[in-house]
Structures are given as C-alpha cells and as structure tokens.
Amino acid sequence: MTEIVVIARLVPDLVEELEIAPSGTALDLSWLRVIINEFDNHAIEQAIILKERSGATVTIISPEAEGVEDMLFTTAAKGADRLIKLTGIGEEKPTNLSLAQTLATMIKEMNPDLVLNGVQAHDDITGDLAPQLAQLLDMPYVGYISGVSLDGGKAKAYKEYPGGILAEMEINLPAVLGIQSSEEPPRYVAISKVRQMMNSTSIEEIQSSELETESGVVIKRMYLPEAAERAEMLEGDEKEVATKITSILQDLGLL
Amino acid sequence: MAVNDIPQHPPFTAEFKESLFNIPEGEKIQTCLQCACCSGVCPFGFAMEIPPGRMIAWMRAGILDEMLESDSVWMCVSCYACTEVCPKGIPVTLALMTRAKEEALLAGNVPTELQSALEFSDQYSNPLGESSRKRADWAEELDFEIPIIRKVKRPVDVLWFVGDYASYHPRVKNVTKAFAILLNKLGIDFGILGSDEHSDGDSQRLAGERGLFEKLAEKNAKILSRCEFNEIITTDPHAYNAFKNEYPQLGFDFPVRHYTEFLVDHLDEITPLFKENGKAKVAFHDPCYLGRVNKIYEAPRQLIEAIPGVELVEMAHNKSTSLCCGGGGGGMWLDGFRWEKAEYRLSEWRIKEAVAVKADILAVSCPYEPPRFEDATKAIAGAKKMLVKDIVELIVDAIDI
Numbered sequence: 001m002t003e004i005v006v007i008a009r010l011v012p013d014l015v016e017e018l019e020i021a022p023s024g025t026a027l028d029l030s031w032l033r034v035i036i037n038e039f040d041n042h043a044i045e046q047a048i049i050l051k052e053r054s055g056a057t058v059t060i061i062s063p064e065a066e067g068v069e070d071m072l073f074t075t076a077a078k079g080a081d082r083l084i085k086l087t088g089i090g091e092e093k094p095t096n097l098s099l100a101q102t103l104a105t106m107i108k109e110m111n112p113d114l115v116l117n118g119v120q121a122h123d124d125i126t127g128d129l130a131p132q133l134a135q136l137l138d139m140p141y142v143g144y145i146s147g148v149s150l151d152g153g154k155a156k157a158y159k160e161y162p163g164g165i166l167a168e169m170e171i172n173l174p175a176v177l178g179i180q181s182s183e184e185p186p187r188y189v190a191i192s193k194v195r196q197m198m199n200s201t202s203i204e205e206i207q208s209s210e211l212e213t214e215s216g217v218v219i220k221r222m223y224l225p226e227a228a229e230r231a232e233m234l235e236g237d238e239k240e241v242a243t244k245i246t247s248i249l250q251d252l253g254l255l
Numbered sequence: 256m257a258v259n260d261i262p263q264h265p266p267f268t269a270e271f272k273e274s275l276f277n278i279p280e281g282e283k284i285q286t287c288l289q290c291a292c293c294s295g296v297c298p299f300g301f302a303m304e305i306p307p308g309r310m311i312a313w314m315r316a317g318i319l320d321e322m323l324e325s326d327s328v329w330m331c332v333s334c335y336a337c338t339e340v341c342p343k344g345i346p347v348t349l350a351l352m353t354r355a356k357e358e359a360l361l362a363g364n365v366p367t368e369l370q371s372a373l374e375f376s377d378q379y380s381n382p383l384g385e386s387s388r389k390r391a392d393w394a395e396e397l398d399f400e401i402p403i404i405r406k407v408k409r410p411v412d413v414l415w416f417v418g419d420y421a422s423y424h425p426r427v428k429n430v431t432k433a434f435a436i437l438l439n440k441l442g443i444d445f446g447i448l449g450s451d452e453h454s455d456g457d458s459q460r461l462a463g464e465r466g467l468f469e470k471l472a473e474k475n476a477k478i479l480s481r482c483e484f485n486e487i488i489t490t491d492p493h494a495y496n497a498f499k500n501e502y503p504q505l506g507f508d509f510p511v512r513h514y515t516e517f518l519v520d521h522l523d524e525i526t527p528l529f530k531e532n533g534k535a536k537v538a539f540h541d542p543c544y545l546g547r548v549n550k551i552y553e554a555p556r557q558l559i560e561a562i563p564g565v566e567l568v569e570m571a572h573n574k575s576t577s578l579c580c581g582g583g584g585g586g587m588w589l590d591g592f593r594w595e596k597a598e599y600r601l602s603e604w605r606i607k608e609a610v611a612v613k614a615d616i617l618a619v620s621c622p623y624e625p626p627r628f629e630d631a632t633k634a635i636a637g638a639k640k641m642l643v644k645d646i647v648e649l650i651v652d653a654i655d656i
Contacts, residue, residue: 013378015379015384015385015386016386016388017386035378185367187363188360188363188365188370188373188374189363190360190361190464190466190467191377191464191466191467191469191470192361192465192466192469193361193466194466195466195470
C-alpha cells in the first residue's frame with residue numbers, strides 16, 4: 001500500500017486584524033486566531049485524490065495549535081487514515097529547520113512513498129520546511145506542484161513556473177513535494193461526518209524533540225504596512241472629479 | 256487503526272426513500288396525486304430538470320441515482336410555496352427537498368459558492384466570512400451604548416438576537432441601527448449577545464447542512480442558557496423560525512417573537528411619536544419565513560398602516576402566495592449558480608409586481624431582502640425611483656428621534 005504523509009500547519013487567520021506585540025518584533029499572539037494553511041489544505045486534498053485513485057494510507061501530521069483537533073478530524077472525514085498531533089510546540093514559533101528535524105525522525109519510521117506539504121504558508125513565505133525535510137530524509141524535492149499521479153515507483157507531477165510555463169516532471173519515489181494546488185479544489189465535508197469522526201477516530205500525540213526558536217535571523221522591527229502620503233484625494237461631485245482627472249491626465253501628456 | 260474508506264458518492268438509495276417517511280408527515284409522500292402543483296408553483300420549477308413532483312414519481316419508479324447526478328435540488332429556495340399548495344398536505348420542502356439536499360451534500364455534491372458559505376459559518380459563525388469578533392461593530396456607529404449582555408452582566412427584559420446579515424451587511428446594518436434607535440427611543444430594556452452570538456444556522460439547515468445547523472444551535476443555546484431574559488426578539492425571520500420551530504426539536508426552548516409582532520404591541524407608544532411624513536404608496540413583500548412558514552401576515556401590515564401618509568397596496572402575489580426574494584434555502588450563497596441555470600432573478604420578478612401596483616416603496620422585513628431588491632430595482636424598467644425599505648426604517652424615518 002502506498003504510504004502518503006501530509007504535514008498540515010495552522011497559520012494566523014488574516015480575517016482578524018493582526019496586532020503587533022508590545023515588544024515590537026512579533027505578532028500579538030493573544031489576539032491571533034489560526035486556520036489551516038491554504039496550501040497544506042491543497043496538499044491534503046491531493047493526498048485524498050491519490051488515495052481515491054489508486055489506494056493509499058494517508059497520515060496527517062500537525063504541530064499542535066488551538067483548533068488542531070477539529071482540523072485533523074475534518075481530514076479524517078475526508079478520508080485520512082492516521083492523525084498525529086505533534087506536541088511540545090511552545091509559544092514561540094520554532095524554526096523550520098528544527099521542525100524539519102523532528103518531523104524527519106518521525107517520518108523516517110513511517111517509510112512513506114510520498115511526503116506532501118504546502119509549498120508555502122503566510123507565516124513561512126520562503127517555504128523552506130519541505131526542502132529541508134527532503135534533505136534530512138535524503139529524498140528528492142520538487143515545489144510548486146499542481147497535480148500529482150503515481151505510477152510504479154515514480155510520481156508524475158506538474159510544476160508551475162512563472163510566466164504560465166508548466167513542466168511535467170517524473171520524480172523517483174520516495175519524494176517530498178511542495179504543493180501549490182491540488183487537482184480539484186479542497187472538498188467540503190459535512191459537519192455531521194466530522195462529528196462522527198470525533199467519536200470514532202483518535203488522534204495520536206507525539207512529543208517533538210527540543211525545538212529551536214532562534215534561527216540566526218533577528219527581527220529588528222515588525223510593523224503593519226504604513227500608509228504613504230502620496231495619494232491626492234479628488235473632492236467634488238462626479239462632474240468636478242471627472243474634470244480634474246481629465247486635466248491631470250492632460251498635464252501628464254496621456255490625453 | 257483501520258484503513259478509513261473514502262466516503263464514496265452514495266446514490267439516492269431505497270434507504271433514502273424510506274428515511275423520508277420518518278420525517279413528521281413524511282409518509283404523506285405516498286399519497287402524492289402527481290398533480291404537479293408543486294412543480295408549477297415552484298419559482299424555479301422551470302429551471303429544474305427534476306422538479307419536486309417528478310422527484311416523487313421517479314422515486315416510486317425506483318429511479319434514484321439520476322436524482323443525485325442532477326443539480327436540480329440546488330435550485331430550491333426553500334420558500335414553502337410547494338408545501339403551501341400541495342392538496343395532500345405533503346411537507347414537500349422539509350421532507351423531500353431539504354432531505355435531498357442533505358443527501359447530495361453528504362455525497363460531496365455541493366456547488367462551490369455554497370461550500371465557502373458553509374465553511375465560513377463553521378469557522379466564523381457567520382456565512383459572510385467576517386471576523387466573529389466584529390459581530391457587534393455596527394453598534395459603534397450609534398451615539399448611544401448598545402448593552403452587550405456579557406459586559407452589562409444583568410438580566411434584560413428583551414434579548415435581541417441580531418443575526419448574520421443584520422450584523423455585517425453594509426446595507427442591512429442600516430436596518431439594524433434603525434431598530435436599535437427605535438428600541439432606545441421606546442425605552443425597552445434590551446441587550447445583545449455581541450461576539451458571543453452565532454449564526455442561527457437555519458438557512459444552512461435548509462441548504463442541506465443539518466450537522467452544521469445543530470452545531471451552531473448548540474453554541475447559541477449554550478450562551479443563551481447563561482443569560483437572563485424574558486424573550487428573544489429578532490429582525491430576521493430565519494432566526495425567528497430557528498428559535499420558534501427548530502431549536503425546540505433539539506431541546507432548546509426559548510420564547511421568541513419577530514420584531515413586527517413585538518412592535519405591534521408597542522404601537523400605542525410609537526403612534527404619538529409620528530410626525531408629518533408626506534405621502535407614499537407602499538407595497539409589502541411577505542418574507543417566506545414570516546408569512547407562509549409562520550403565518551404572520553397581519554403584524555407587518557398593521558405597522559405599515561400605522562405610519563402617517565402611507566397607503567398600503569397589495570401586489571399580485573401576497574400573503575400565502577408571496578414570492579421568494581431568492582435568498583432562502585442557501586440562495587444567498589448560490590446567486591452565481593442559479594443565474595447560470597435559470598438566467599433569472601426572483602427578486603426582479605417581485606420588483607416587476609411592485610412596479611405594476613405603482614408602489615413608491617417596497618417594504619420588507621427580512622435582512623436578506625434590502626440588498627436583493629435594491630439590486631433588482633436597478634435592473635427593472637420603471638423601478639429606478641422605487642425605494643426598498645425595511646418596515647423599521649419606515650417607522651424611524653417617520654418619527655422625531
């Protein structure tokens with residue numbers, strides 16, 4: 001049976017207004033609410049699609065956070081087989097490298113054919129968790145994948161490049177893939193099914209090894225985007241505003 | 256751990272058919288005469304491949320799979336027109352259409368637009384995808400304090416359940432503020448739940464998400480059981496319907512009134528406040544969940560007729576034959592889907608009727624309606640100058656605040 005492992009992270013929900021902590025170098029976590037990382041959600045969907053297509057065992061691993069159980073049960077309702085909560089995550093976000101080290105130790109024992117992770121997260125825009133994991137597992141890594149199929153010991157995946165270029169790649173398994181999007185949008189699963197899973201499924205807890213929070217990169221200042229004062233507001237009724245726009249465009253030589 | 260089978264798309268099985276008979280009065284489906292009144296009266300019947308009457312015929316013939324493949328059920332606006340018209344008293348909306356949506360949803364056949372509204376309802380307790388912490392932000396736009404029960408920590412006479420669209424939608428917030436102004440003016444001892452309030456879940460239920468409805472109902476019941484109040488009032492007929500008819504089935508009993516019923520009881524105090532108000536012809540649109548479902552036809556009309564200078568006119572479809580604005584049964588979240596299928600908006604049909612009776616104002620009393628009908632006035636000839644106003648806005652406009 002094909003073994004697929006998906007790493008799913010919860011990230012700050014941007015529906016809430018972000019606030020800077022009094023330190024001025026971090027987000028105020030007390031006001032933060034977390035939500036599944038969109039790219040990881042696509043990675044989950046891709047894993048379920050592969051399971052539907054040719055059979056697989058899907059394991060979801062998520063670092064602990066508020067609401068992680070609900071998220072894991074939702075993946076079970078979609079078809080995930082094994083749910084793992086990674087405990088021992090402190091207040092401060094661990095570095096990707098130390099998270100990758102802990103995950104690599106766990107994942108090695110699972111002997112997966114495929115490890116999927118969202119290609120980035122909005123608190124990890126450089127998306128280096130998956131490549132670091134691949135390095136530690138001694139597996140190939142390809143990122144920006146939209147669509148995967150499995151054939152024998154190989155995966156066929158579509159990698160997106162800027163400028164609308166799509167590459168079809170053949171990757172030797174086992175491999176780590178950074179998912180940009182699944183073949184189909186993440187499915188909806190009825191709440192009644194999620195609730196059934198809460199009663200019939202369990203979440204395994206695995207303690208992480210000591211996690212580093214210092215990466216050598218020092219945040220000197222964190223701040224919300226500051227409004228520049230270059231905009232000029234045109235006052236008046238529609239006709240006056242239109243006249244002003246026309247004259248500005250004329251002055252710029254555009255009309 | 257056993258390998259978890261992926262839920263396959265189960266067909267509409269004989270089990271589904273049998274399950275309909277377990278719904279109160281559901282067994283009446285067996286008495287269907289095939290008169291097709293339900294399909295004929297359905298405002299979207301023309302756009303359904305399998306309208307309700309045919310659904311029953313196919314079930315009898317054992318053709319069940321095709322029903323799931325068809326997306327006809329997602330055209331249903333849960334307006335109760337079919338239930339109202341059925342000569343055999345079959346609860347078509349609840350026992351057939353809603354159950355069919357539930358089955359389709361369990362099988363993963365959900366239009367994408369609806370999917371996000373349901374996900375938002377679960378994540379943020381409102382289908383609009385707004386922060387639940389901002390649920391009472393509308394109150395900051397008023398020059399007096401709106402008591403939030405968790406903060407004031409005292410019993411109130413009236414608990415005002417504000418509702419989703421009334422809390423967040425920019426147009427509907429005007430209605431909400433008008434109602435707050437009126438309650439304040441009348442000296443009513445009231446309070447709101449603020450960010451502790453969750454979507455009532457009724458439209459999600461009618462869109463086939465029963466589990467989500469139950470989850471939301473449990474959350475509301477939990478917070479309400481900690482508050483002391485004499486009754487709930489709401490401007491939202493869907494919330495009203497949830498508290499009146501659905502929550503009690505889950506064991507959550509709270510006395511509730513729609514604001515039109517509540518204000519009729521206060522007419523003696525409102526009437527002396529009215530000022531000279533000009534003249535206007537007002538047509539009233541009966542919301543499905545106030546009128547047909549809960550039989551409240553007179554209270555809104557009494558309020559409208561009490562406003563000075565107002566002449567109430569009836570449109571071709573009124574009271575039990577009222578049309579749907581298109582927002583029910585998940586319609587608020589299926590506009591694109593339904594336009595693709597039918598290339599028609601039910602709200603425009605209504606505005607044509609309001610034009611036909613030369614109404615200056617279309618009066619409404621449901622938070623789904625002001626934006627839907629206002630948009631429709633822009634599209635229908637002769638409706639450009641027509642105003643769409645909630646009854647409470649008409650009242651507040653006519654008094655000195």
